[in-house]
Amino acid sequence: MTENSFIPVIDLAPARAGDIALAGKQIHHAFITSGFCYVKNHGIPDAYIENLRRESLDFFHLPLSEKDQYRPKQAVRGFNALNRTIMYGAERPDYKEFFQIGPEFPPDGMESPPQNDLQGPNVWPEGRPAFRQAFLNYYQAAAQCGQLLLKAVANSLNLDSNFFEKKYHYPLQRTQTIWYPPAQMPADTTSITYGVAPHTDYGCITLLWQDDTGGLEVQNLQNEWVPAAPVPGTLVINIGDLLCRWSNNRYRSNMHRVLNKSGKERFSIATFYDPDFDAVINPRDLGLPEGQASCYEPVTAGAYIMGRIRDSQQKNKSKK
Numbered sequence: 001m002t003e004n005s006f007i008p009v010i011d012l013a014p015a016r017a018g019d020i021a022l023a024g025k026q027i028h029h030a031f032i033t034s035g036f037c038y039v040k041n042h043g044i045p046d047a048y049i050e051n052l053r054r055e056s057l058d059f060f061h062l063p064l065s066e067k068d069q070y071r072p073k074q075a076v077r078g079f080n081a082l083n084r085t086i087m088y089g090a091e092r093p094d095y096k097e098f099f100q101i102g103p104e105f106p107p108d109g110m111e112s113p114p115q116n117d118l119q120g121p122n123v124w125p126e127g128r129p130a131f132r133q134a135f136l137n138y139y140q141a142a143a144q145c146g147q148l149l150l151k152a153v154a155n156s157l158n159l160d161s162n163f164f165e166k167k168y169h170y171p172l173q174r175t176q177t178i179w180y181p182p183a184q185m186p187a188d189t190t191s192i193t194y195g196v197a198p199h200t201d202y203g204c205i206t207l208l209w210q211d212d213t214g215g216l217e218v219q220n221l222q223n224e225w226v227p228a229a230p231v232p233g234t235l236v237i238n239i240g241d242l243l244c245r246w247s248n249n250r251y252r253s254n255m256h257r258v259l260n261k262s263g264k265e266r267f268s269i270a271t272f273y274d275p276d277f278d279a280v281i282n283p284r285d286l287g288l289p290e291g292q293a294s295c296y297e298p299v300t301a302g303a304y305i306m307g308r309i310r311d312s313q314q315k316n317k318s319k320k
């Protein structure tokens with residue numbers, strides 16, 4: 001199989017014009033095979049990407065002491081420094097910094113406290129209104145693209161095209177700008193310094209913009225690592241463990257990793273576009289093929305994602 005058919009490029013232009021069927025068919029093929037595809041004509045304006053890239057790099061290039069004022073107080077919002085995230089099962093922390101935002105809660109003008117651990121106010125660097133605006137513009141455009149992709153996913157599973165809308169009233173969308181400094185080999189060179197160690201994503205669907213540096217790799221059907229090389233004008237889309245579970249394992253949540261061997265910095269923007277905290281994830285609702293039993297009990301999206309986050313924190317603690 002060529003890499004191209006393993007991670008196909010899907011044109012979203014017809015879907016954006018209202019014809020979802022072709023995208024549905026292509027997504028079905030991609031998600032039962034690699035769990036990955038590229039999408040072009042995704043609807044996120046180039047200017048939004050460029051503005052967020054420029055604003056984020058300006059921020060990441062600041063001294064650590066300045067960036068660290070914006071470290072998360074809750075819900076991983078804000079600036080996360082180098083060496084502070086470690087993937088489950090990994091030897092050493094990921095060699096990346098990232099800045100994360102999520103849905104603003106409580107919404108402007110409301111006083112109520114956050115109702116769960118994934119909610120909370122965003123953290124914004126002081127004196128950088130253009131950073132905030134660029135982030136919010138991208139965040140909203142990524143949500144629109146996420147909604148369109150989920151229509152295609154619904155079509156791909158022969159569901160009503162609005163199936164996921166009912167599960168996405170206040171989605172758990174997390175958008176991160178990620179900075180991979182030029183990698184340095186650790187003194188102990190027996191283990192590799194990953195930008196992101198091998199992992200699967202926790203949630204339903206991930207939308208990733210990557211610059212032209214390269215370094216993202218995906219496992220093929222022989223469990224070998226193959227590059228998901230940058231394709232100009234596209235996003236990389238992959239599914240996570242929650243959609244795999246929801247689809248009763250028909251769709252593949254595939255292992256991937258980042259190895260920045262370029263000797264240069266790398267920049268990417270990841271959006272984890274996940275359902276409402278309270279959305280019930282029940283494989284039976286996605287229509288089980290004839291004769292297939294459900295492999296999983298229903299679970300809420302929030303409980304599942306929080307459980308995965310807690311699990312990884314505990315495993316990492318017990319490693320130390």
Ligand SMILES: O=C(O)CCC(=O)C(=O)O
Pocket residue numbers: 178196201208210216256257258268269270
């Ligand atoms: O930066 C990338 O290319 C991928 C990042 C990723 O896989 C993640 O953050 O889950």
Ligand SMILES: [Fe+2]
Pocket residue numbers: 199200201256
């Ligand atoms: Fe990932």
